[in-house]
Amino acid sequence: MKNICLLGATGSVGENTVNVVLAHPEKFTIHTFSFFNNIQRGRQLIQLLKPKMVAVGTKEIADYLRSEFPFITFTYGVEGLSEIVALESIDLVLTAVSGSVGLLPTLTAIRERKQVAIANKETLVMAGQLVTDLATQYGVQLLPVDSEHSAIFQCLNGEKIVEVDHLLITASGGSFRNKTRQELVDVTLEDALNHPNWSMGQKITIDSATMMNKGLEVIEAHWLFGLDYDKIKVVLHKESIVHSMVGFIDGAVMAQLGASDMREPIQYALSYPHRIKMKEPKPFHLAEIGALHFEEMDFNRFPLLQLAYTVGKMGGTAPTMMNAANEVAVAAFLEKKISFLAIEELVEKAIQEKHYIKQPDLTTLMEVDKETRKLVASWLT
Template identity: 60%
Template sequence: MRRKISLLGASGSIGTQTMDIINSNPEKFELVSFSVGLNMDKVREIASVHSPKIVSVMRFEDAVLLKSEFPKIEFVHGDEGLVEVAAFAGADILVNAVIGSVGLRPTLQAIRAGITIAISNKETLVAAGDIVMAEARKYNVPLLPVDSEHSALFQALNGENIDHVSRLILTASGGSFRDLTREELSGVTVEQALAHPNWSMGNKLTIDSATMMNKGLEVIEAHHLFGIPYDKIDVLLHRESIIHSMVEFEDTSVIAQLGSPDMRVPIQYALTYPERLTMQNPKPLRLEEIGKLHFEKMDFQRYKALALAYAAGKEGGTMPTVMNAANEIAVGLFMSGKIPFLKIEDLVERAMNNHQTTSVPNLEAVLEVDSLTRKMVYGMVE
């Protein structure tokens, strides 16, 4: 029986690679719903091939136009459209591949509908991890990680007793500016920041990789997914991105998951878990061709955003919500040329310093803090 897939963010990097897997394995997967923001050509391309039941776009006028072209498909729009696609009753798995905290409400609604979550939208767990994980436990819904690092940890922990874990080790490539000092970062451009040495990712994710905020978000995500305290989650600089992450156990054994930098692997594993499926057009790992792997201790003074993320995670409550919202706005301001690169972490730090944490927020409080933080960061720049 084919697994029925809902996909949020079909035109993004993760969404596109998810579609590659679905298209390569039509006997295994059926796309029943998806969302795209503004890329109408992508909507038409996917809808023509897969004939899903429901599609969400950003604008009302686009939904009306598409409905005239595909009368058998239901078209919805905006934030509510995302929720309808995510919680579509005919789906077995939701792949949440949107960027930012916009993925929070759709994820919660899908959980309440009993749909397995393949989570790539790390901001959902950063902004409201306690709430999301509590709902997942309540409805007995698995959250399967799509990020390469968390997929690696998930695989290394498979069959192991979590109580015997000594620490989780997330690996980090170092991003576009790993060979620059902080002083050399003052004049870097958006184009330089987007030139990632190892991975092909979306713009926001690539900028986050350059600041190392992406790794900070992943630390918080790992804390929620695996229930490991922050003082047992380390980050190791690993330039080649061959070891995707490791788990160290009490007896000093270390289990690592290795592979070529190819996001299709963790995406496909989430879609097929607990089974594995032959990869189409694979990039097999040949260690004899690589020869050497390099590792360096993480410099928290050099990568200030990572230190901020650890601080926000340990504070808990609404502080990670503030950090995430401030970072989303700051990254957008940098990409639009309104602030320099190092101003990103400065704005995040100022937002965090200005915040009084609510220790156990409900969803409404999280959403309010998220909204107020975005307005505050815009105000700082204006």
């Protein structure tokens, strides 16, 4: 039995993780979990999972639920996230929260020598060097949960990283993949949230439409697999059947294929290094799919992907600045305060105006994250 701490239980990845765990009650249990402010769903999950401890967004929510569930320990805030991952009984921490909030509890989990499954790509974007160095120091393996990184991880099983020529990350293209730059001027929030292939949370769906999500994945892949950015490529693949590929120095290319079902990479991370039977798998028949299509990535069409490569190579505080600016800009778009294309403008402006530090420590990264958010927010008023 593997005791799991699930950070972000009410989000898309969190809900899929719950489904995987409930399908295999003899192998997994969600011992602790967190949610931010979805009290209705949080209450349902408490009743369903019967956790030992729950972290929520605010003290008010914690106090409210504590009166209803007196036999469960409630905590709150970022400190609460670190508290629930550090319990001695936890075997694996799955980070499915959205945004920079995942960084500190991930570092705590590593220091406590918990197995860490990462679905929160912002953690490695913000502080990839710190996180991977700490994981090496404490002997903790970082297990990827994103479908693209899980695919690469699976293709690399039994292989030597020195024999890898390149990684090939596939991109669906998001909600506006068939639109020109000119056609993006008047797109709506509702249009942006209508992803053609995946059912995801709002923030990641917008990131998919701007291709920032793929840029974050490129930076994450750099840290997870230790390859230079010149060896990490992105290709447009609208079907989302090939989740990613690995090219080797002898010319062989390995690909991991499957249905668009987040339960697959989640279950693999939970059961690793073993595979277990998927309960009620989505149908997957290549003969019915018929054909797979791939296109070169157009960096002029998706400038935030190009920006991600640039700041990834810069390193230091640049990825932290990009991520913070993007989170503020996407939140503003979700609140209908700015246009879709203004997301790109704000992120690019933040990178140009913010002071760059080459070798930051954790305190500096957190301060830069905070300052960048304040700066971008000031442009919205």
